[in-house]
Amino acid sequence: MGAKGIEVKCLAWEEAFALFQAYVGEDTIYSHPHIPKLAEIASKECDGLPLALITIGRAMAGTKTPEEWEKKIQMLKNYPAKFPGMENHLFPRLAFSYDSLQDETIKSCFLYCSLFPEDSSINCDALIQLWIGEGFLDEYGDIKEARNGGEDIIASLNHACLLEITVTDNIWTQARCRCVKMHDVIRDMALWLACQNGNKKQNKFVVVDKGELVNAQEVEKWKGTPRLSFVSASFEKHMEPPSFPNLQTLLVFVNWTIPLSFPSGFFSYMPIITVLDLGNHDNLIDLPIEIGKLFTLQYLNLSDTRIITLPMELRNLKKLRCLLLDDLFEFEIPSQII
Template identity: 45%
Template sequence: MGSCISISLQFNIDSCGANCFGFISGRARYVYKLEENLDALNTALEELKDEKNDLVRRVNIAEQQQLKRLDKVQRWISRAEAMETEASALILRRSQEIGRLCLCGYCSKSYKSSYDYGKTVYEKLAEVTDLRGKGRFEVVAEREPIAPVIEIPVEATVGLESLFGEVWRDLSDENVRTIGLYGMGGVGKTTLLKKINNGFLDTPNSKCHVIWVVVSKDHNLEKIQNDIGEKTGYCDDTWKSRNIQQKAEDIYKFLSKKKFVLLLDDIWERIDLGKIGLPLPNRQNGSKVVFTTRSKEVCFEMEADKKVEVMCLSWDKSWELFREKVGEEALNVHPDIPDLAQVVAKECDGLPLALITIGRAMACKRTPQEWRYAIHVLTNSASEFPVMGDEVFPLLKFSYDNLANEKLRSCFLYCALFPEDWEIKRDDLINYWMCEGFLDEHADINGLQGQGYTIIGSLLYACLLEESSEGSNHVKMHDVIRDMALWIARGCGKAGNRVLVKTSALSVEWLKIEKLEEVERISLMRNRIQNLAGSPTCPNLLTLLLHGNHLCQISKGFFEFMPKLTVLDLSHNTFLTYLP
């Protein structure tokens, strides 16, 4: 029995000694393998840096293609950067720690310090090796989820609330697939479309993919496709290099599975939505197309189910907008200014573009004299008001430039010869055009009248003329459009003046001081001129309109130096009894 106990005890002592030796030798390994582990750590660290740099390059290439790096990739890169810092700090201590070793590296002058350092190096080597193993990514980035609606900045609006409500109701009508918003330039069509876009931000359950595209005058299908592509995730250089048909197939594939609202801003002619790749809106897919245009004709060409005219503001809303842009401080600096400001605002005739632009320009005017001068300029020669010739008229001129031919452009400019707010009788206008030779001279009278009515229709559809409150036999021209037409006729602010239009004239004495060599048309309609005296030199004058004056007498030599005069209108001068 005693021998059994002796054998068992000896076994336990031997086993314990072996375990202790293994434990001690394992701890010693951190010291005597320190140099080997440091070399391995240095190599592993360099390889980690290379792998991280390769991964960052892949990520950068993906991000250039508008892809978003994966979160797990970013976490690995961040961990690798931290690991570089930690491992490099350990390696920097190498010479100091190696210097403490003795007995061929099997012992240390400061054993605890060498042990702690060696253990940290060993563990860091294991961490680097493990991190490298986790850094193999087949996919480093993916397309960012497309936001169904992207907010577009828009200033607070005045006077668009009811129109916005009308269009918003139309968007809920399953029978309305395409909506055309038309109106003259600067009236607020783009602002309304922006409000419609942002309206979908407040209806998160609509499940609509809203796509905003600015088309503009010189559009092409490929540009529209690229803009749609950016809103649908097809936006890398590879996709942009595909041809129109391939892009159309991709767009169709994406949108055919979604309910979408396509918002097209500023279109000037029919756009073939099928060629772009757009699934045509219908009751089944619930999709919609809304566009803005300056031409009512485009609404018909686009087969709009609903045509909504965006009109100028009422006087109350005009004054509200103008006050907002001028600011209460400027309006209240002198008691005369509010009344003068109303006169200036009325010159804008309800056009938001003019109200905003002129309002901002007048915000710094602090004296009644400055306001009276502004009224004088706007009334007599609006193009000389700085912001009109620089900002307002060039924007409005796009409508003029887009007219189909020179005949239409000439007929449009002729309308500016009539006084401001004049209700122009259609037949009278056509007769003027006939006399000027604007219409086809080979047509008979019925053909000429038909051609004239067609031109008037084109100008109405282009929102360059307006329907008259007098009825269908009359048309009128918006005040700011008229000012723009006169600006064009006078060379767009450049040298040269082919047209003179005067209001509130009592005589023609001013003709003696005007430079009339280049003038081709003079309009003195609805003035209070009683006598035509003198012999003004007008070598290129073609047209002289004196309708509705108080003429009593015309001197014998008045027309002597007007060799090219073709159209002379002396109608509605009831006191004129004879001609020279």
């Protein structure tokens, strides 16, 4: 018999909350006057995904105190893989779509999207440019073919319901741009897959989005990871320069409430890094000169920053093949630096 794929749409809020309540049960929902409101908060974390609503609803059944609800909601927000039923039931079922992808390149491109901030719209052109910088599209003969190949991968991930294609308006240029979005639960699943199915000792990705002060002990835990993403983080002052011997990728995303600031010498020891993205940071004025020691760097994005000149140390980056300098004002490149 032939098989036909059917896209399972996310539910509207009323339907989603009704499904969630059905699996939690009336006895639990109405066991305390504060629980119905907490149930709404927990249900919204599922973002309308039926399998997530069922899994999390079942896990909340029998939870009859507001304190227990609040504790589990915080776990769901901050450590979703640890939430009951996620690792053993939900993620393996969602991972079927991932396992069905055609090849390892498409799988790598999908997992890469989980490094972006939660709920973010990811510009398709910027995403493909990063895939090129990572070497995912090296099989193509030139940049045009690589970009076309990236578009094909986006279409495949959209067809597999792992990415949603959207169109957004740029508030600065008034131009429309194609973007992709990753459902929150799909992103949690992707990060779980990138951690070797929850094995934190083999963490391939680390996403720092706590919005709190990062101390030296936490930085020490990241030293083995190949890919690191800062979404919202600030660092303790006077921190010793960290060592990242296995780091290949560092992405730093804009946060309007937390200024971009790294400890002195932060970029000093990254001996195999190939991708560094510091773009879209309005408060980045000077580039740390130790970036000139990143001899393996192949991709550097400084677009949409306030940098006015490049340090001469950048001429040491002999392997650099992608240097993005879009939308820089009063900017100059010193002679002989490239």
